[in-house]
Amino acid sequence: MEYERKVCLQRESVMLDSYSGISKKVGMPPGSLIHVGDFDEDDTRISVVDYCHGDLEEPVVETVEDLLKFREKDSITWVCLEGLKNVEITEQIGKLFDIHPLVLEDILNTHQRPKFEEYDDYLYIVLKGLTVADESVDPEDFEVHYEQISILVLNDFVFTFKERKDELFLPLIQRIRNSSGRIRTLGTDYLTYGILDTIVDQNFVLLDTMDERVDAIEEELLDDPDSGTLATIQRLKRELIDIRRATSPQRELVAAILRSDHQLFSEKVDIYFRDVYDHVLRINESVDSYRDMLAGLLDIYVSSISNKMNEVMKILTVFASIFIPLTFIAGIYGMNFEYMPELKWKWAYPTLWLAFVTIPAVLLIYFKKKKWL
CATH class of the missing domain: 3.30.460.20 (CorA soluble domain-like)
Structure with missing residues (x-):
């Protein structure tokens, strides 16, 4: 909006200069x-x-x-x-x-x-x-x-x-x-x-x-x-x-x-x-x-400019899509319930990290197959 205002002012200035005197x-x-x-x-x-x-x-x-x-x-x-x-x-x-x-x-x-x-x-x-x-x-x-x-x-x-x-x-x-x-x-x-x-x-x-x-x-x-x-x-x-x-x-x-x-x-x-x-x-x-x-x-x-914006939005959407399930899992196990069965399990933490790595990899392969990337 500010740029358009400057353009209009410049155009008016040119027109005034052309009739100066x-x-x-x-x-x-x-x-x-x-x-x-x-x-x-x-x-x-x-x-x-x-x-x-x-x-x-x-x-x-x-x-x-x-x-x-x-x-x-x-x-x-x-x-x-x-x-x-x-x-x-x-x-x-x-x-x-x-x-x-x-x-x-x-x-x-x-x-x-x-x-x-x-x-x-x-x-x-x-x-x-x-x-x-x-x-x-x-x-x-x-x-x-x-x-x-x-x-x-x-x-x-x-x-x-x-x-x-x-x-x-x-x-x-x-x-x-x-x-x-x-x-x-x-x-x-x-x-x-x-x-x-x-x-x-x-x-x-x-x-x-x-x-x-x-x-x-x-x-x-x-x-x-x-x-x-x-x-x-x-x-x-x-x-x-x-x-x-x-x-x-x-x-x-x-x-x-x-x-x-x-x-x-x-x-x-x-x-x-x-x-x-x-x-x-x-x-x-x-x-x-x-x-x-x-x-x-x-x-x-x-x-x-619209295409560049779309590319940026596409990348941001891909990252958001990857982190949505991860955030979901982290949100579940961040709840303060005492009787959650996985909390006492010895391999719970490594398994959770395996899920954190596997889910983005699967999603990236899926996006590539759909030609979204």
């Missing part, structure tokens, strides 16, 4: 730009990749105004902002590229549900990026970092807004650097596909780690389960609930993109978004499967 916006008008999130990077890193079929440039950008020179070029410009604590940078991008204040508000408020919104001159996509926390400290721990990633798709610009600095998009950047094929010839819609595909495929790495943890729990259940095993199962179940909350809306998001007839998305890229949709379906099915597996592991744990 939202109270900052209470009472403020729509479009108020305030950063609400769990990651507080001290500064914002701006990375730019400007490319076309025959040219690639990765300039160092110090200010948002430096991006205006790329609007004059006939190229695709990918701007990645990592760290949202500096609200002024996001606000400047909104002014220079005519982005609606409500969109900027959603970018900075990192507790958004995955969604896809269409505007006249741009598209807005928001979803969660899931990465496994560093396990070098304790491999038994399984912790997931949830990062909101917002994408603004314009005619020749793509903006990505990330909460923290990492190397998530490095493989995609390497593809742009090394390729002169499809990604360098198609527009911002294909680049958007590449970004979405990178974010979604990261979930497969997460599920592989989850699979390893589930296998380890299964082995532990078959070996010697204890209260720590139950705690691990409960922790994984809670983490899986958060994973499902972050990944299940992605199906609706990609489906909305496939239904879109916006001018920024061409039909030739639809086939690639369908591939992302297939990946999202596989991820959702895997998450549901792991949820069922963890429920099954919990049942196995309860059964294992």
